[in-house]
């Protein structure tokens with residue numbers, strides 16, 4: 001483009017006000033805030049100006065600019081946090097939001113947030129109440145603990161318990177339990193942030209009671225056990241049980257804490273899954289304090305639950321850090337509603353999505369996959385869709401190594417690569433997140449929710465048939 005043409009084009013470019021005026025009558029812009037429309041017009045005009053300067057051909061008709069503005073404005077106002085379809089089979093997928101809340105929890109969030117509540121008012125006395133009392137008795141009933149408190153998340157619970165019980169003292173931990181969870185939570189780091197000094201004992205694969213015993217000095221403040229929730233050491237191994245360690249703690253007058261990570265209230269071994277540590281077992285082993293997550297195996301909202309002996313929990317409640325980590329009312333409402341379901345285990349399994357998905361039988365996954373396969377073949381008869389016996393993973397740092405037998409859907413696209421199919425599904429609306437194995441795209445039915453089959457098949461139809 002010769003320079004004179006460039007200048008001519010730049011001069012012909014409409015002004016911001018002119019485009020803005022044009023959007024006023026257009027009802028597609030009615031719902032969009034004026035500020036957003038203005039920003040969008042400016043950015044579109046700027047990019048056209050740049051195109052002209054860079055010698056590209058540019059569309060400078062009003063209509064084209066208005067259409068581009070509309071697209072840019074819609075992009076600006078759309079939510080960034082959006083639902084996605086989890087077709088990975090990973091039940092507790094931290095990147096996809098971990099536990100899905102049960103209906104009771106959702107309803108209670110609405111009830112509690114639409115109205116004022118007795119969050120910190122004791123209705124019996126009319127005096128100031130304690131926010132944790134909504135869940136404390138229930139947690140104690142379900143775990144056998146004397147006292148309990150819930151905070152923002154389990155990382156916070158660990159930080160708070162360490163800081164309360166062992167600030168400026170040595171905390172004895174086995175070398176086999178210095179875990180990292182998801183990169184941002186590492187036992188040595190949380191230890192130093194809580195003001196404690198880590199005293200490692202034993203070796204990676206073997207730690208004995210005498211290792212703990214020999215590590216005790218006048219400056220020892222706590223024995224800590226950490227559930228190695230996301231990996232397993234196999235072979236020539238030895239570790240000290242919580243009951244044994246609690247015994248030593250009593251003898252030496254040193255408190256004992258366990259970070260259970262996921263921690264569960266029901267015995268999964270009854271449902272054909274490996275046994276994950278029960279919170280009630282840790283309590284009856286004599287630990288002074290036990291921490292676990294609300295949104296892992298419990299299947300509730302993000303929260304950290306601290307249970308234990310009365311005096312220990314009282315000290316934790318009095319720590320000023322507790323205020324900084326306090327649980328909000330929505331979470332508290334969701335947690336109470338979820339915990340209530342655990343009074344009847346059958347009901348908990350039926351109503352709490354995490355438990356339902358984890359205990360879903362292989363036969364049930366076959367039924368789900370067959371139905372989805374049929375639905376996909378109905379809209380894309382030519383698709384290379386097959387069923388295959390594969391495995392789902394629990395995720396969320398629970399059940400290390402466990403693979404759940406699942407019948408999955410596999411797709412081998414004909415006119416594009418599997419990587420391309422994965423990307424297109426991920427960028428669809430709603431996004432569908434699956435996995436690739438070899439040259440197949442895998443859709444795992446275990447984590448697909450009711451009503452999502454049709455969305456999956458129509459999205460596949462759009463992508464594979466390029467509609």
Ligand SMILES: *Cc1c(COP(=O)(O)O)cnc(C)c1O
Nearest residue numbers: 153154155229260261262293397
């Ligand atoms: C997951 C986990 C944590 C962190 O819990 P969040 O609820 O994610 O904060 C801490 N310790 C262990 C052992 C865990 O598995």
